[in-house]
């Protein structure tokens with residue numbers, strides 16, 4: 001599913017490909033994408049230009065001229081694609097529709113056409129994602145209402161001290177705590193598995209038992225995992241490859257394959273209801 005690195009990759013695509021372009025047509029094929037939107041249609045965007053894109057946790061915020069902003073959450077299976085007039089395509093998020101296939105796909109629910117011929121395709125085979133159009137002045141309050149914790153990566157990323165304070169209040173498995181968006185924003189299943197593997201921590205360890213050197217290792221490992229994901233354009237795309245690149249992913253999705261650290265087989269289990277990959281040798285229970 002689109003996790004923070006995929007959404008960051010989408011943000012970069014929007015900023016790079018769409019900034020300063022003027023919107024000339026809108027085809028919204030699935031109106032329920034706009035459920036909960038302060039402005040009930042996208043029509044006010046016609047004739048406006050994209051001024052930039054930002055991200056908070058897994059919410060993509062596209063800013064438009066004259067004070068409107070479009071928030072998007074891609075949930076389990078959202079995908080964003082931008083095609084230039086010369087056919088060059090940039091894609092991030094879920095691997096369906098096939099990034100090299102024909103667009104629009106039957107799961108493409110929104111097409112935005114810009115006056116230079118560039119087209120944005122927003123697709124979502126599961127239809128859990130949403131769009132909300134609002135005044136730019138209202139964006140901060142809307143994001144605040146989600147109760148996100150600090151970011152896991154970037155200039156205002158969580159510090160080791162903040163992470164320790166947040167984990168100290170929880171006796172639940174550390175994996176489950178890290179998936180809580182109120183503790184660290186934007187960490188999903190893949191990146192938590194990768195961070196715990198790198199930090200040599202068993203996913204079922206009580207969150208409040210991770211202190212001292214282990215806490216510092218975990219903090220470093222969270223930033224490392226998210227940065228590798230962003231570098232590689234998001235793990236959804238990574239997963240289409242047979243093997244890891246630059247040591248990532250080291251554990252997730254690699255059941256039975258050799259651990260990149262010790263060579264032992266990666267195991268799959270369940271922690272907090274989620275499929276979880278670990279190296280039993282590098283990540284002992286106690």
Ligand SMILES: [Zn+2]
Nearest residue numbers: 259262279282
């Ligand atoms: Zn190992």
